[in-house]
Amino acid sequence: MRILHTADWHFGKTLEGRDRAPEQWKFIEELAAICDAESVDLVLMAGDVYQTVNPSAEAEEMFYHALHRLAAGGRRGVVIIAGNHDHADRIRAPRWLADPLGIVLVGLPKDEIRPTEARRDGAWRPWGGVGAVELAVPSCPHRARIAAVPYPSESRLGEVLSESLEEREMRRSYSDRLAGWFAVLARHFRPDTVNLLASHVYVAGGIETDSEIQIQVGGAYAVDASAFPATAQYVALGHLHRPQEMEGPGGVPIRYAGSPIAYSFSEAGQQKSVTLVDVEPGQRARWWEIPLSCGRPLVRWRASSLAEVHAWLDEGRDADAWIDLEVRVDTEMALRDIQDLRGAAPHIVHIRPVLPMQEAAESLDAQVSRPISPEALFRRFFEEKVGLPPDDALVRLFLGLVQDVETDEAEGTAESAEAGEEVGA
Numbered sequence: 001m002r003i004l005h006t007a008d009w010h011f012g013k014t015l016e017g018r019d020r021a022p023e024q025w026k027f028i029e030e031l032a033a034i035c036d037a038e039s040v041d042l043v044l045m046a047g048d049v050y051q052t053v054n055p056s057a058e059a060e061e062m063f064y065h066a067l068h069r070l071a072a073g074g075r076r077g078v079v080i081i082a083g084n085h086d087h088a089d090r091i092r093a094p095r096w097l098a099d100p101l102g103i104v105l106v107g108l109p110k111d112e113i114r115p116t117e118a119r120r121d122g123a124w125r126p127w128g129g130v131g132a133v134e135l136a137v138p139s140c141p142h143r144a145r146i147a148a149v150p151y152p153s154e155s156r157l158g159e160v161l162s163e164s165l166e167e168r169e170m171r172r173s174y175s176d177r178l179a180g181w182f183a184v185l186a187r188h189f190r191p192d193t194v195n196l197l198a199s200h201v202y203v204a205g206g207i208e209t210d211s212e213i214q215i216q217v218g219g220a221y222a223v224d225a226s227a228f229p230a231t232a233q234y235v236a237l238g239h240l241h242r243p244q245e246m247e248g249p250g251g252v253p254i255r256y257a258g259s260p261i262a263y264s265f266s267e268a269g270q271q272k273s274v275t276l277v278d279v280e281p282g283q284r285a286r287w288w289e290i291p292l293s294c295g296r297p298l299v300r301w302r303a304s305s306l307a308e309v310h311a312w313l314d315e316g317r318d319a320d321a322w323i324d325l326e327v328r329v330d331t332e333m334a335l336r337d338i339q340d341l342r343g344a345a346p347h348i349v350h351i352r353p354v355l356p357m358q359e360a361a362e363s364l365d366a367q368v369s370r371p372i373s374p375e376a377l378f379r380r381f382f383e384e385k386v387g388l389p390p391d392d393a394l395v396r397l398f399l400g401l402v403q404d405v406e407t408d409e410a411e412g413t414a415e416s417a418e419a420g421e422e423v424g425a
Contacts, residue, residue: 007238012059046238047083047200074122147185179227261295
């Protein structure tokens with residue numbers, strides 16, 4: 001059986017307000033072309049279809065179009081699980097249309113997946129249960145048994161996973177509980193089926209980037225690689241945007257397919273890809289990457305002057321890329337200079353003028369760790385949740401609230417100190 005593993009589509013996500021929809025539409029067509037060219041029997045999508053729980057109409061249209069293209073009229077199996085960015089109900093909402101086409105949509109870890117009627121010319125489900133399903137596809141003589149575990153937070157599992165608030169104990173309890181749940185699902189694996197597990201989790205030791213919303217609190221929601229069942233022949237994961245592999249019990253490959261598009265400049269230079277897997281019942285899985293070309297590159301420019309920036313633009317350097325620009329200047333850049341530069345090159349996302357004194361200060365700061373400002377934290381949080389950067393008025397409102405809280409805390413501290421002095425007197 002040939003399987004295509006993909007994840008973290010994040011339909012609707014922007015880059016500092018820059019529209020990524022054309023790249024995402026292109027990805028759908030490239031993905032479908034790979035499935036056709038490589039004779040893929042089954043597609044596993046391991047979560048984060050959308051960027052937000054309330055996606056735009058265009059993002060939803062992308063999802064439905066992707067289902068249509070990947071299912072190939074119901075001849076190819078498709079399994080999609082919800083990630084931490086997705087609303088579980090929204091992912092499984094089109095199941096009444098998807099089920100007859102052999103498409104499996106799973107929103108919550110304990111969703112019951114029901115069997116469907118047999119089809120000679122299309123994918124169908126001979127068996128289904130809570131969190132697990134068997135899938136038959138006409139292009140392959142083998143059937144797949146899939147343990148499907150969408151983003152398993154405490155609330156989505158419907159369980160309290162630790163009575164302690166101590167981080168180490170919370171992580172141990174979380175990892176142990178998932179290991180137990182994986183073991184329950186693995187009981188459905190059979191020696192005559194292709195046995196797969198798909199989930200959206202953070203495995204301890206995985207390499208992260210700035211564009212993922214943390215799904216672990218500190219390390220509390222981290223899962224140990226040892227938690228996965230040795231009887232799974234391949235573990236398909238979503239959440240981390242850098243393609244990477246870990247080894248589970250018995251050598252089972254645990255793999256993140258990564259995102260199809262670079263969604264932050266921390267992913268600059270990464271080759272995005274999907275993963276193809278060949279596996280037969282009772283045999284070790286063999287996998288390899290297929291590179292993608294749908295996303296515009298993310299590039300960092302470090303210029304010594306504005307003249308150098310304009311020279312690069314005139315020569316068409318990185319014309320198809322999104323640019324993060326840092327430019328050395330002798331004096332503060334006027335707002336007009338910044339506006340002119342943005343007008344001439346709308347693909348420049350960030351413009352950071354660096355003065356000589358700033359360079360010296362940044363060199364010193366590199367040696368001394370500084371906390372992230374409340375404004376920077378708020379901007380990052382808002383964009384991750386909403387998909388757009390906050391406007392300046394909203395930022396000012398937030399900072400005003402922060403100042404009010406700090407003032408109240410300072411006054412409370414002063415009153416406590418005065419009360420202490422009175423008691424001492």
